[in-house]
Amino acid sequence: MNQLHSQISNYLTYCQYQKMLNDKTLKAYRIDLSQFENSFVDEPEPLSKDCICKYIQRLHVKYKPKSVKRKIACIRAFINYLYFDEQITSNPISKIHLDFREPLVLPKALPLSTIQKLLRAAYQSAKQQQTQCQYYVSLRNIAVLELLFATGLRVSELCSIRPSEIDLKNGFVKVQGKGSRERIIFISNPDTLTALRTYQKAYSQKISESGWFFVNRLGGRLSEQSVRGMIKSDAELAKITQRVTPHMLRHSFATLMLEDDVDIRYIQSILGHSSITTTQIYTHVSLSKQKNIMRKKHPRNRITL
Known part of the structure; x- marks a missing residue:
């Protein structure tokens, strides 16, 4: 668990100083990744395909599709970072089918x-x-x-x-x-x-x-x-x-x-x-x-x- 925490911390530092993401985006990433980390307190392999699939299922139960889509995008970016940085030997999220329909919500405009x-x-x-x-x-x-x-x-x-x-x-x-x-x-x-x-x-x-x-x-x-x-x-x-x-x-x-x-x-x-x-x-x-x-x-x- 300590390893995942360290990986998330390093990734957020990378986002702040190399990707130069703004404070609002960093705050959202921090919240999403903290939720991801806390859901695997007793899990020896939190970055396995099975664990990530179960986590995504829980997201669908708890959040609206738009929020789920954002949180998945954050997790995907984090895992891709780990893979390309050679901190993990395979990319588990690349093998997960993540195509789901987000309902079209028309923006409300004023006359x-x-x-x-x-x-x-x-x-x-x-x-x-x-x-x-x-x-x-x-x-x-x-x-x-x-x-x-x-x-x-x-x-x-x-x-x-x-x-x-x-x-x-x-x-x-x-x-x-x-x-x-x-x-x-x-x-x-x-x-x-x-x-x-x-x-x-x-x-x-x-x-x-x-x-x-x-x-x-x-x-x-x-x-x-x-x-x-x-x-x-x-x-x-x-x-x-x-x-x-x-x-x-x-x-x-x-x-x-x-x-x-x-x-x-x-x-x-x-x-x-x-x-x-x-x-x-x-x-x-x-x-x-x-x-x-x-x-x-x-x-x-x-x-x-």
């Missing part, structure tokens, strides 16, 4: 009218604040909402923006995405740029001191959870009954762009998807666009009897 209500509520809230502190918080919340919808950023990407990575003069933000993939997204809407510049001016000192573009009231990095809470509050102010999350703004951005005939490969690039397969889920979402096309463009409309 444009709902996003308009959300933004209006945030701007209205700023006008009604009684103190400078409250007003500045409202300015930050507006900037967060505007940037999320303007770019389709993941909330983790937004909270990780450094001051040097956003250029409001030329209108673009440099994003460090999943797998340390860097991409540039342009910001062209005048209202969005105005909101970001107003926020930047109000928070200039805190931004400079903290090293983060979006900061909390204590001058530290704005957390993902704070953004979720802020959006929830703005949705309540706007009297939006459905649950609204930062990721729904990302989905809405992609869906509305697709419905406006933007090429899916451009959307893939903006969202930072490594595979077009991930982006293609949005083709299932745009049912209203499909209905409109069928109504207006179908060739049967040109046939008269």
